[in-house]
């Protein structure tokens with residue numbers, strides 16, 4: 001098909017469509033963050049470069065080309081978080097998560113909830129909530145949480161309600177940060193979690209709750225957050241915060257998420 005002096009075929013249309021989708025996805029990921037301004041700036045320079053090249057200005061084209069090359073590396077550094085989130089979204093929505101055969105081949109089996117010692121965790125959470133102590137408890141599903149454990153104090157202790165409660169006591173040296181529980185064992189305390197910083201995170205949320213969201217966004221772990229101010233229990237799953245969970249529902253909610261392939265909780 002000819003439009004003016006342009007010769008357009010269906011692959012060009014597909015090409016433009018895919019670029020538009022990609023740009024839109026990048027835009028939604030960086031929207032509202034400082035990175036979005038950097039992205040727009042880079043896009044502006046790129047369009048300018050295309051115009052300059054089209055006009056045949058050799059010297060300016062060469063300078064801009066060099067600038068774009070260095071800029072591409074700088075972009076990867078600046079957009080680390082966004083690129084990670086983008087790849088996570090792609091990874092979570094590929095056939096891997098929907099295809100039973102692939103899951104079996106790649107070793108993804110249903111989690112054994114009994115081994116997670118959930119009852120002790122739930123009892124401890126109830127007690128912590130009743131005392132307005134504040135806590136951040138990470139429970140693994142399938143992902144390896146090794147790099148988060150390394151940020152804290154390694155314990156590798158048998159999990160029990162008294163131990164968990166005493167760890168979050170304000171006089172405990174290990175009360176700050178998060179406790180990470182792997183397959184029913186208390187692996188580490190005082191761990192630092194990644195903080196969620198997207199535009200969809202309500203600005204009223206404090207850092208304990210943001211850290212829970214960030215951790216559940218970066219991994220498939222479920223995070224229990226207990227507010228020191230309100231004593232309310234929330235759960236973070238797949239980057240979403242489910243606030244004000246009634247203590248009597250906690251065990252059911254945890255089992256529901258950990259025992260299934262479902263990547264969310266029923267609101």
Ligand SMILES: Nc1ncnc2c1ncn2[C@@H]1O[C@H](COP(=O)(O)OP(=O)(O)OP(=O)(O)O)[C@@H](O)[C@H]1O
Pocket residue numbers: 134135136175176177178191192193194195205206207208209210211226227228229230
């Ligand atoms: N990135 C993080 N990783 C682990 N723990 C964190 C992180 N950020 C904050 N915390 C924990 O949260 C505590 C501070 O919570 P903050 O008061 O800011 O949050 P909040 O969401 O308002 O919770 P609360 O309702 O309990 O006050 C810190 O003392 C620390 O123990």
